[in-house]
Amino acid sequence: PTIYVITPTYARLVQKAELTRLAQTFLHVPQLQWIIVEDSPHKTPLVTAFLASSGLAYTHLHTPTPRDRKLQEGDPSWLKPRGAEQRNEGLRWLREDRRGQTGAETQLGVVYFADDDNTYSLQLFDEMRDTQRVSVWPVGLVGGMRYERPVVEGGKVVRFHTGWRPSRPFPLDMAGFAVSLKLVIVNQDACFDGDAPMGFLESSFLQGLVTMDELEPKADNCTKVLVWHTRTEKPKMKREEALQKQGLGSDTTVEV
Numbered sequence: 001p002t003i004y005v006i007t008p009t010y011a012r013l014v015q016k017a018e019l020t021r022l023a024q025t026f027l028h029v030p031q032l033q034w035i036i037v038e039d040s041p042h043k044t045p046l047v048t049a050f051l052a053s054s055g056l057a058y059t060h061l062h063t064p065t066p067r068d069r070k071l072q073e074g075d076p077s078w079l080k081p082r083g084a085e086q087r088n089e090g091l092r093w094l095r096e097d098r099r100g101q102t103g104a105e106t107q108l109g110v111v112y113f114a115d116d117d118n119t120y121s122l123q124l125f126d127e128m129r130d131t132q133r134v135s136v137w138p139v140g141l142v143g144g145m146r147y148e149r150p151v152v153e154g155g156k157v158v159r160f161h162t163g164w165r166p167s168r169p170f171p172l173d174m175a176g177f178a179v180s181l182k183l184v185i186v187n188q189d190a191c192f193d194g195d196a197p198m199g200f201l202e203s204s205f206l207q208g209l210v211t212m213d214e215l216e217p218k219a220d221n222c223t224k225v226l227v228w229h230t231r232t233e234k235p236k237m238k239r240e241e242a243l244q245k246q247g248l249g250s251d252t253t254v255e256v
C-alpha cells in the first residue's frame, strides 16, 4: 500500500530547512506520496520550486487558516490548534481523488499526518504500512515527557501513558497514529475540529473512526520510539536587522 503523508506547512524563516529535512527522509521511503498543504491563500514560489526539484511523488495544495482561528503575535502557542484546516484539505483531496473509482485496489493505502518540524525514523514507515484501521506507537519528546505512548497488555491498547488529561478520548500526539485510506474514504465526514480545545484535536478526528479496543499497536507493542516531536528554535535576526538599517542587509534575492 501507498503511504499518503499529509503535511501542513507555513511560511517562516526555517520553512525550507524543515522541508529539506523531511523530503530527504521521505526519499528513502518506497511508495510514499507527499500531500503538502500550505497555510496560505495561494501556492508560494518557494514551496512550488522546492517540490518540483524534490524527486518525490507529491500533491501540492493550499488553504489559509481563517483569521479568527489563527494564532496572533504574542498568543501562547497552545491557544489554538495549528494545521487543522490544512489536514482537512488533504483529506478532502484524498476523498475527491477517489470519487467514482471502484475496486479494492483504489482503497489500498495508509494516511499519516506528518508535521513539518518533527523527526521521523525510516522504520516508522515500515511499521505503519500494514495498518488495517488505525495503528499507534510512542512519540518521543512530547507533552513535557520523555515520551508518550499507548500502554499495551495482551496485544491490546488498554490505556495511555501521558502526563496530561489521560481521560481525553485519544490522548495521542498527531505523530503517534496512522489511519487506513479505506477508513478515511468510508467515513466521509471524519475531520479535524479547528475549534477543538487544547489537546483534543487528535481526538476530534479519531473519535468517529475507532475505539481504543480496535487500535493496532506497532513498534514492538509500543516499546520503541521511532518519531520525535522536535521543535525548531526561531532564528534570531538581530544582526540582520541592524545591518539592514545601514543598508547592508543580506541579499533578499537569495532564498533561505
Ligand code: UGA
Pocket (backbone or CB within 6 Å): 007, 008, 009, 010, 038, 039, 065, 070, 071, 077, 078, 080, 081, 082, 083, 084, 086, 114, 115, 116, 117, 173, 174, 175, 199, 201, 229, 231
Ligand atoms: C502539536 C502537535 O504535534 C500538532 O500536530 C498539533 O497540530 C499542534 O500541537 C496543535 O495543538 O495544533 P506543535 O509543535 O505545537 O504541535 O505545532 P506546530 O509544529 O507549530 O504546528 C503543527 C503543523 O501545523 C506544522 O506542520 C506546521 O507547519 C503547521 N502550521 C503551524 C500551519 O500550517 N500554520 C500555522 O500557522 C502554524
Ligand code: MN
Pocket (backbone or CB within 6 Å): 115, 117, 118, 229, 230, 231
Ligand atoms: Mn511541531
